[in-house]
Amino acid sequence: MNNINNKANQLIGKHKTTTSSQPNNSIPHASNSEYDGATSNKNSNDNFTLVTKQGGDFNSKHHSWGCRANIPRGQVLYNFVTRGNLKVLAPPGPTYWPTSARKNPDILDIFITKITNNIHCTTENILDLNSDHSSVLLTLNLSLPLRQESPKLFNRTTNKIKFHATFDQQIKLNIKLKSYDDLDLAVNNLTNLIQTAAWSSTVTSLNPSKTPAILVHIREIIVEKLRSKDLYQQTHLPSHKQKYNKLVNRLKNFLVKLKTKSLESFLTNVY
Numbered sequence: 039m040n041n042i043n044n045k046a047n048q049l050i051g052k053h054k055t056t057t058s059s060q061p062n063n064s065i066p067h068a069s070n071s072e073y074d075g076a077t078s079n080k081n082s083n084d085n086f087t088l089v090t091k092q093g094g095d096f097n098s099k100h101h102s103w104g105c106r107a108n109i110p111r112g113q114v115l116y117n118f119v120t121r122g123n124l125k126v127l128a129p130p131g132p133t134y135w136p137t138s139a140r141k142n143p144d145i146l147d148i149f150i151t152k153i154t155n156n157i158h159c160t161t162e163n164i165l166d167l168n169s170d171h172s173s174v175l176l177t178l179n180l181s182l183p184l185r186q187e188s189p190k191l192f193n194r195t196t197n198k199i200k201f202h203a204t205f206d207q208q209i210k211l212n213i214k215l216k217s218y219d220d221l222d223l224a225v226n227n228l229t230n231l232i233q234t235a236a237w238s239s240t241v242t243s244l245n246p247s248k249t250p251a252i253l254v255h256i257r258e259i260i261v262e263k264l265r266s267k268d269l270y271q272q273t274h275l276p277s278h279k280q281k282y283n284k285l286v287n288r289l290k291n292f293l294v295k296l297k298t299k300s301l302e303s304f305l306t307n308v309y
Contacts, residue, residue, distance in 0.1 A: 092149070092150050093149035093174070093176070095171060096147075098112040098114070098115040098146075099111070099112040100112030100113065100116045103128035103148055104128050104130075105146075106142060115150075125150070126148055127148065127159060129147070129148075129174045130161070130163065131145075132144055133145055133174060134146040134147070134170060135170050135171070135172065137170060147171060147173075147174050148174075149174075153178075154268065158180075159176060159179070160176075161177075162175050162177075191232075191236045193240060195241040196239050196240045197239045201236060201239040204234075204235040205235045213227075256292065256293070259289045259292065263285040266278065
């Protein structure tokens with residue numbers, strides 16, 4: 039397992055623009071050599087497929103990866119990806135920031151690869167502009183991603199009475215609003231006041247929540263079950279089906295024991 043994680047970590051990193059295409063150049067209709075990076079390398083010892091990726095500025099717009107419009111280059115690239123059963127990994131936000139006011143920001147920097155279902159991938163924008171293109175971070179993970187809680191200004195421990203009292207005590211209403219700078223300053227002060235009042239009225243946990251080891255164990259079983267399912271669907275061997283059924287029963291029994299233990303703990307604390 040450590041060998042697998044080490045190989046997966048080698049695929050993690052920040053990708054900057056490495057492939058550039060001019061608008062007037064044409065993409066060959068069936069040129070696989072231009073996208074040779076989107077090929078897979080089979081490792082028989084690990085029973086799964088590691089991938090190499092090709093990414094950069096393809097200058098190919100298509101609605102499928104979040105662009106504002108379709109252009110002929112984008113349609114050709116879309117047809118190539120569809121025929122090759124490849125995946126386009128695009129960031130959630132624009133990567134091209136034109137200097138001309140007549141042009142709009144758009145997504146031009148993407149990844150083309152063939153990633154198996156047991157590898158979870160996420161893309162995000164890195165807004166470090168050293169040109170008219172921003173970088174894209176591609177993260178690959180063999181484990182199921184943990185759902186991160188979004189930051190909240192208020193929670194169930196917030197003292198609403200204290201919040202209102204602190205806000206009413208510190209707010210200043212005799213301010214001038216005669217220019218744009220005055221408006222920006224007033225909005226900034228109001229935002230800071232709301233945040234300060236909320237933080238002072240909310241009890242913060244001294245021990246940050248950590249992922250229990252038991253949940254990590256469940257995630258590992260689920261990952262192994264999904265890998266066994268994919269392997270059985272490819273080979274249809276009885277031995278692979280037996281391994282998949284064994285993992286299903288193991289996960290089911292583990293969840294039953296966990297639910298029983300949780301119920302017993304709840305009843306003990308209540309009574």
